[in-house]
Amino acid sequence: MSEETYTIAMLGAGPAAIYGADKLASEGHDVVMLNRDIKPGGLAEFGIYPNKHRMKGGLRTVFRRILDKPNIHYFGNIEVGEDADITMDEVRSLGFDAVVVAVGAQGTRWLGLEGEDAEGVFHAKDFVYHFNKLPPFSQKEFAVGDDVCIVGFGNVALDIVHWLSCEEKVDSATIVYRRGPNERSCTARELKIVSGAMDVEQIRAEIDRIAPELDRVDQDPDEAFEDLTEYSDEPLETESPTKFRVAFLRSPERVVVDGDNRVEGLEVRHNELVPTSEGSRPGVEGTDETSVIDCDTVVFAIGDKIDPSLGLPLNPEWHGEYATVPEPWEAHPERPRYMVWDPEREEPLWDTFVVGWARKASDGLVGKAKQDSEQGCEEVLAFLDGEFPEGPDGGRSADAIIDELAELLGGRDIAPVDFEDVQRLESVEEDIAEERGQKEFKFASNERMLEIIEESA
Numbered sequence: 001m002s003e004e005t006y007t008i009a010m011l012g013a014g015p016a017a018i019y020g021a022d023k024l025a026s027e028g029h030d031v032v033m034l035n036r037d038i039k040p041g042g043l044a045e046f047g048i049y050p051n052k053h054r055m056k057g058g059l060r061t062v063f064r065r066i067l068d069k070p071n072i073h074y075f076g077n078i079e080v081g082e083d084a085d086i087t088m089d090e091v092r093s094l095g096f097d098a099v100v101v102a103v104g105a106q107g108t109r110w111l112g113l114e115g116e117d118a119e120g121v122f123h124a125k126d127f128v129y130h131f132n133k134l135p136p137f138s139q140k141e142f143a144v145g146d147d148v149c150i151v152g153f154g155n156v157a158l159d160i161v162h163w164l165s166c167e168e169k170v171d172s173a174t175i176v177y178r179r180g181p182n183e184r185s186c187t188a189r190e191l192k193i194v195s196g197a198m199d200v201e202q203i204r205a206e207i208d209r210i211a212p213e214l215d216r217v218d219q220d221p222d223e224a225f226e227d228l229t230e231y232s233d234e235p236l237e238t239e240s241p242t243k244f245r246v247a248f249l250r251s252p253e254r255v256v257v258d259g260d261n262r263v264e265g266l267e268v269r270h271n272e273l274v275p276t277s278e279g280s281r282p283g284v285e286g287t288d289e290t291s292v293i294d295c296d297t298v299v300f301a302i303g304d305k306i307d308p309s310l311g312l313p314l315n316p317e318w319h320g321e322y323a324t325v326p327e328p329w330e331a332h333p334e335r336p337r338y339m340v341w342d343p344e345r346e347e348p349l350w351d352t353f354v355v356g357w358a359r360k361a362s363d364g365l366v367g368k369a370k371q372d373s374e375q376g377c378e379e380v381l382a383f384l385d386g387e388f389p390e391g392p393d394g395g396r397s398a399d400a401i402i403d404e405l406a407e408l409l410g411g412r413d414i415a416p417v418d419f420e421d422v423q424r425l426e427s428v429e430e431d432i433a434e435e436r437g438q439k440e441f442k443f444a445s446n447e448r449m450l451e452i453i454e455e456s457a
């Protein structure tokens, strides 16, 4: 326990924010959480595949226990940023001793291809938010056709294949991947879930087609095939006509559209595998050859990026992450990793930190976000303990800050939800699920959730 108690703003309420808040609150500090969504949980609630009930239920239980702490103050339905409910500067001027940014990676990464704006092109995160019932994505139409190309071969791409096979039951779901089979970035566990939909004949033909490329980098085509299709005899969780196919060494070049701007294919550039030093994965080089894969829907599962509209300085070297203190930070030997860096003033924003997917987009599972946030909050605690050249003001109580925040939001006709509101809402949802004999029920609009919160008060 710290001798002095401070008040920290935590922006977001996903895994990074919640585990970080737990660490800070355990030291006796007050944490005020401002979360865009009505419900906490972030991608653990609205990203992880809907039927992973045990994993999601376990995380919910842990999150509830943490958010129930008396010195964690939850404000849901409050978005921070330019043109949002409250700006970053307003948050910082409320007198918090530190601000921790844990808003995840809300920006959408596009490749900038011709045809990306066509009807039938989606980004994986939006699609995942849609089927996990996060407003407003839950209320938008995601009209999926019969033949879908999914760009990327990570776990998120496989979640899309899972949904397309077991819920949408499309004719074909084809993974389009710029590298070869052995460089896929998904886990065996996720691959196993969808392996029952594999079009094994097509996959064999695809491996045979790229066999000369695999040979060139000393990879055995038969081993690659066996490894990829190891679980293809495992049944899917439901019967499905979907054929799960793959197109290796293909980079998307252009979305081909018809006269109504609807997808009718994906033009891809053919790649070659290039040997690199022993032990490291082969490189890829584009050739002059292209072809078109027939499809009526394209989903890009290529990772997310930071949303620059939050109002924090971005890393000047890579426009895609908030700037953190560059290494080596000569002025201080401990080299803080999580403090936000202002490249114009060439010094840190001493009281502002960034953790989880907000620091590094699409970086790993919940466990990794937890670990990153806990490390970041160690740094926050060091800052509060005066271990950096500048320290906290320590001037305002949590009550005074919360009163001013409530007044500011009230003046804008914005009514935040607190954690008791969330618990009442979730209990109504649980009752409905039980009545209907379902494992889960979620209201799909903010308006309905707010009505339920009011009715159940």
Ligand SMILES: Cc1cc2nc3c(=O)[nH]c(=O)nc-3n(C[C@H](O)[C@H](O)[C@H](O)COP(=O)(O)OP(=O)(O)OC[C@H]3O[C@@H](n4cnc5c(N)ncnc54)[C@H](O)[C@@H]3O)c2cc1C
Residues within 6 Å of the ligand: 011, 012, 013, 014, 015, 016, 017, 034, 035, 036, 037, 040, 041, 042, 043, 044, 047, 048, 049, 052, 078, 079, 080, 081, 084, 102, 103, 104, 105, 106, 125, 128, 156, 159, 310, 355, 356, 357, 358, 363, 364, 365, 366, 367, 368, 369
């Ligand atoms: C499709 C998909 C499936 C996944 N499946 C798994 C899995 O099976 N197992 C696993 O362990 N991990 C899984 N992950 C990874 C896991 O979800 C992440 O590691 C983790 O959620 C990242 O945590 P975070 O808190 O940094 O960000 P997020 O979870 O994105 O949380 C961000 C929070 O910030 C809030 N927020 C956003 N913008 C603002 C703003 N402007 N103002 C205020 N609040 C804001 C959001 O409401 C949200 O609560 C999956 C990820 C995806 C995308």
